[in-house]
Amino acid sequence: MSETFTEWLRSRTDEQLRDLAMSRPELITPVPAHVTGLASRAGTPSALGRALDRLDRFTLAVAETLALSPGPLPDLRAQLARCGAASASEVDQALDRALERLRTMALVHGSDPTLRLAPGVTAALDPPAGLGPPVADVFRHHAPEAVEVMLEDISTPGRGAPRDRLAKLFADPANVRRLLGEISPQARAALDELAWGPSSGRVPNARREVRVAGAQSPIEELLARGLLGATGEESVALPREVGLVLRDGCLHRDLSPVPPSLDGIPRDQDRADRTAAGQAFGFVRSVEELCELWSVEAPGVLRTGGLAVRDLKRTAQSLDVPEWAAAFIVEITHAAGLIASGGSVDGEWLPTSAYDTWRVRTTEDRWGTLAAAWLTSDRAPGLAGGRDEKDRLLNALHPDLRRSAAAEVRGKTLAVLVSAEPGLAPSAESVLDRLAWEQPRRRGGYRTEFTEFTLREAEFIGVTGLGAMSAHGRALLDGGRGDAAAALAPLLPEPVDRVLLQADLTAVAPGPLTSELGRWLALAADIESKGGATVYRFSESSVRRVLDAGQSAGEFLAMLERHSATPVPQPLTYLVGDVARRHGRLRVGTASAYIRCDDPAVLEEVLADRRSHALRLRRLAPTVVASKTSRATLIDSLRAMGYAPVAESLDGDVVISRPNARRTESPPARAVNGFHGPEPEVVAAAIRAIRAGDAAHLSRLEPRGEPDGALPRSPATATITALQEAIRQGTRVWIGYLDSQGQATSRILEPARMEGGYLTAYDETRAAIHRFALHRITGVADVN
Numbered sequence: 001m002s003e004t005f006t007e008w009l010r011s012r013t014d015e016q017l018r019d020l021a022m023s024r025p026e027l028i029t030p031v032p033a034h035v036t037g038l039a040s041r042a043g044t045p046s047a048l049g050r051a052l053d054r055l056d057r058f059t060l061a062v063a064e065t066l067a068l069s070p071g072p073l074p075d076l077r078a079q080l081a082r083c084g085a086a087s088a089s090e091v092d093q094a095l096d097r098a099l100e101r102l103r104t105m106a107l108v109h110g111s112d113p114t115l116r117l118a119p120g121v122t123a124a125l126d127p128p129a130g131l132g133p134p135v136a137d138v139f140r141h142h143a144p145e146a147v148e149v150m151l152e153d154i155s156t157p158g159r160g161a162p163r164d165r166l167a168k169l170f171a172d173p174a175n176v177r178r179l180l181g182e183i184s185p186q187a188r189a190a191l192d193e194l195a196w197g198p199s200s201g202r203v204p205n206a207r208r209e210v211r212v213a214g215a216q217s218p219i220e221e222l223l224a225r226g227l228l229g230a231t232g233e234e235s236v237a238l239p240r241e242v243g244l245v246l247r248d249g250c251l252h253r254d255l256s257p258v259p260p261s262l263d264g265i266p267r268d269q270d271r272a273d274r275t276a277a278g279q280a281f282g283f284v285r286s287v288e289e290l291c292e293l294w295s296v297e298a299p300g301v302l303r304t305g306g307l308a309v310r311d312l313k314r315t316a317q318s319l320d321v322p323e324w325a326a327a328f329i330v331e332i333t334h335a336a337g338l339i340a341s342g343g344s345v346d347g348e349w350l351p352t353s354a355y356d357t358w359r360v361r362t363t364e365d366r367w368g369t370l371a372a373a374w375l376t377s378d379r380a381p382g383l384a385g386g387r388d389e390k391d392r393l394l395n396a397l398h399p400d401l402r403r404s405a406a407a408e409v410r411g412k413t414l415a416v417l418v419s420a421e422p423g424l425a426p427s428a429e430s431v432l433d434r435l436a437w438e439q440p441r442r443r444g445g446y447r448t449e450f451t452e453f454t455l456r457e458a459e460f461i462g463v464t465g466l467g468a469m470s471a472h473g474r475a476l477l478d479g480g481r482g483d484a485a486a487a488l489a490p491l492l493p494e495p496v497d498r499v500l501l502q503a504d505l506t507a508v509a510p511g512p513l514t515s516e517l518g519r520w521l522a523l524a525a526d527i528e529s530k531g532g533a534t535v536y537r538f539s540e541s542s543v544r545r546v547l548d549a550g551q552s553a554g555e556f557l558a559m560l561e562r563h564s565a566t567p568v569p570q571p572l573t574y575l576v577g578d579v580a581r582r583h584g585r586l587r588v589g590t591a592s593a594y595i596r597c598d599d600p601a602v603l604e605e606v607l608a609d610r611r612s613h614a615l616r617l618r619r620l621a622p623t624v625v626a627s628k629t630s631r632a633t634l635i636d637s638l639r640a641m642g643y644a645p646v647a648e649s650l651d652g653d654v655v656i657s658r659p660n661a662r663r664t665e666s667p668p669a670r671a672v673n674g675f676h677g678p679e680p681e682v683v684a685a686a687i688r689a690i691r692a693g694d695a696a697h698l699s700r701l702e703p704r705g706e707p708d709g710a711l712p713r714s715p716a717t718a719t720i721t722a723l724q725e726a727i728r729q730g731t732r733v734w735i736g737y738l739d740s741q742g743q744a745t746s747r748i749l750e751p752a753r754m755e756g757g758y759l760t761a762y763d764e765t766r767a768a769i770h771r772f773a774l775h776r777i778t779g780v781a782d783v784n
Helices: 002-010 014-023 035-042 045-053 057-068 073-083 088-104 144-154 162-171 173-182 185-195 218-225 240-246 269-296 309-319 323-335 353-359 363-376 406-419 428-438 445-461 471-479 481-491 515-524 540-548 553-563 570-582 600-608 610-615 631-640 680-699 716-729
Strands: 200-202 235-237 264-266 339-341 349-351 424-426 500-502 506-509 526-529 534-537 587-589 593-596 617-621 624-627 646-648 733-738 744-755 758-763 768-773 777-782
Touching: 002 035, 014 088, 014 680, 035 045, 035 680, 057 073, 057 088, 057 428, 073 088, 144 162, 144 218, 162 173, 162 240, 173 240, 185 200, 185 218, 185 240, 269 309, 269 323, 269 339, 269 349, 269 353, 269 363, 269 445, 269 471, 269 481, 269 515, 309 323, 323 339, 323 363, 323 445, 353 363, 363 406, 363 445, 363 471, 363 481, 406 428, 406 445, 406 471, 424 428, 428 445, 471 481, 515 540, 515 553, 540 553, 540 570, 553 570, 587 631, 593 631, 600 617, 600 624, 610 631, 680 716, 680 744, 680 758, 680 768, 716 733, 716 744, 716 777, 744 768
Parallel strands: 587 646
Antiparallel strands: 200 235, 264 424, 339 349, 500 506, 506 534, 526 534, 587 593, 593 624, 617 624, 733 744, 733 777, 744 758, 758 768
16 A cells, blocks of 8 residues: 555656645655655654644545545445535535545545545544444453353354454444344433444443343443443443444534534624724834833843733733733734843843834834734733643743644634625634634634634734724735735824823824824823823923933923924923923932032032931032932932932033833744745745655666866855755756865755755765755855
């Protein structure tokens, strides 16, 4: 079987092998040396398990039917048509599609009259269709004497091994029906519970010795006749032969060739798009607020990694969002490379240098970056705040939030939303039903949990609006972030550079502010409320922040006049002037620290205040007082006493005390196994390498001699470019290569792929596939 499968795989065209690699990318990671190696890898249990996990319910049912009832194609069609819920023509069309999918994935091979499963598929499907093991396996560990006693009660005397006779007896469905007719209705009801799976159950003292005449309970009736078999001290299983009779010959209860329909609430598509655009805009602003906040007040990194609970709560309060939403914002900002750990043991979470580039781009481009990062991230932000299997808290940004299935479930869920009618907001239950049909082997709580997370997060980030997939959300999945940004741009509100100043010391922003005005206003005032319009409140402390940042009172008022749609109210003018008059009257330097003031009476006030005793002040001159505390502590203490000091340099100049925007290095990009397949160019190069290796393997070619002449030498950039071009064109190249001992060698290669600093290629001088470190390649030249 294996030899035949290898030959069939070798006879496939390059296009068919590329389709195989696209549908099962693990088969070319790393690239096999030849087709025999590809066939061997395709038959491993792990590779088959991944392939079967990708099949929908009907295609999987076709494979299970072939495993249980191998035979000609007409018999397969008859079996499926008899047990299907659809018409014969619908089943035929679905069967053709399923067989084509199975052939593409190399799970089935052979011609249509006689189909065969690929090696290892039958074992990987065990147990197929939820059926129990054959009767021979159920009673394999029963004593021959016990099996003989059972045969005496249910059959005529015979010759041969008891277990063989029992298997032959149950192989005839008529014998099974006869035994079923002898049991009580209660016993038959117990069998019906196991008929469609699971085929095993638990009963006390399962290995008890019981005869047909002495059976006193429904379970004993079944055990005495072999309709149930003990597989452990407290476990029983329904033999496969019995299960098939109970199912009336059908292997599957629901064999619908089409997925279940999506149910939900119809929405106006235009309204859904606008709602999603509003959510997208709000999400971008939240990310910007987060980075600005953490650039000044950076939270620490826990020893075990992640963000402390108190820091997450503080962030949620600052962003005015629930804690789950704050964790999601933090996670996606990190996934997009906009924040990262400072790097030290007691590091901090800081914005990266990539944030400065990101924030000057258009809103739609910024959202595209964030949405693409969410789409492909292998982290599960929804788990933040929960507990793992060891009852340990899962913090946001903690390494334990990484889940390999997160990106795949997210992609599958969004694909279901895209498949819905435009404007339909599918219910969570119907989405889960569709996913259960599309990937029936993907079971467990994670799929349900991750699906619910995806629906909630898609609404929050603006991929969906009112539960319906938006136009820019569809563009994101179909064409990438560039198309999504183009679709989102017309739906976004235009930024405004005007605010409405009011006499109660507030400013109302009637819409989204420009980045420059928004950052300045965040410094000059405190946000009082958010919504359709944002309300900012000016106070003494907020005005002082602007003066501390180096602006004068005149510049403050000029900024307000330039961006206010109304005249600057008199109370606000008075507030700015009053704070400015008191601002800087006290000057703090380093003595450890000192206070300098041109008005000796003010210093007398400070010295007489009881709250200043802890500062250990000492008067050096009528206008100078020294302290042993640090300058920062002295400034904070004086402000707590009601003064408005400023910092002073050694030259007597005012020190701008606005905290600097701190940055850290952007983390290196990490490859994530999302729901997208490999790049077509990589697949094409891998197939060329497999074909070349297979040709050498079959013909047993001798290694080609090294070319004469000096080793090729070329600049590193020219070398990389030449190798990339050879991969695209499928041509051979001549390279110079330094081995691990520093010896220069000459090679003729057919490059296949290049990643992670290595080149994978077929080496004609060694007649084998090797990986070459790019930094050891001295140069590239064409092969004559």
